[in-house]
Amino acid sequence: AQRVTQPEKLLSVFKGAPVELKCNYSYSGSPELFWYVQYSRQRLQLLLRHISRESIKGFTADLNKGETSFHLKKPFAQEEDSAMYYCALSGTGRRALTFGSGTRLQVQP
């Protein structure tokens, strides 16, 4: 079985502070990991994928297989980063995504 855990329901930081949104997963094979974001009154959209090792809007995430984690990080938070963030996993041979319960990031001025 595959499972994604996001331990924090809410993370509140001040503008300019570093941000780390935690994501842990359980899966016996080699997973693909994703971060999706939902801004207020907008659709859920892909933020980044571990396989592309990209930085989007200043966010990065590194897959740590030893710790089974895929934490999302940004060195300096901006107010426009305030949104709901979901970590998701896709297992080998399975096309569907398994999502975590989400973390609301609140960046205060």
Place this chain on the structure above:
Amino acid sequence: GAGVSQSPRYKVAKRGQDVALRCDPISGHVSLFWYQQALGQGPEFLTYFQNEAQLDKSGLPSDRFFAERPEGSVSTLKIQRTQQEDSAVYLCASSLKQGASLGYTFGSGTRLTVV
């Protein structure tokens, strides 16, 4: 269209009523997924289509839930004899290729409230 379109945006159903939710994916997208998102939770997988073939329906919670995509484009999720626990946002997503590697494009969802 430019994105994934879902209708209706909101649906209120009396308990026991049947409902049909529509998804119009991006033209040419092979894969189509339905997810259920309860309040305060992440989306949970319901079913997956590759073109017109329903390849995975392991997430459908009961036999009251039925989905189809007869011509490989528009899909309909039908819920029979709705119950209060069916209240949720139903999300549709499509993808150009098989699998999740390229990411999905999500619709805005249909918020179903069963009273």
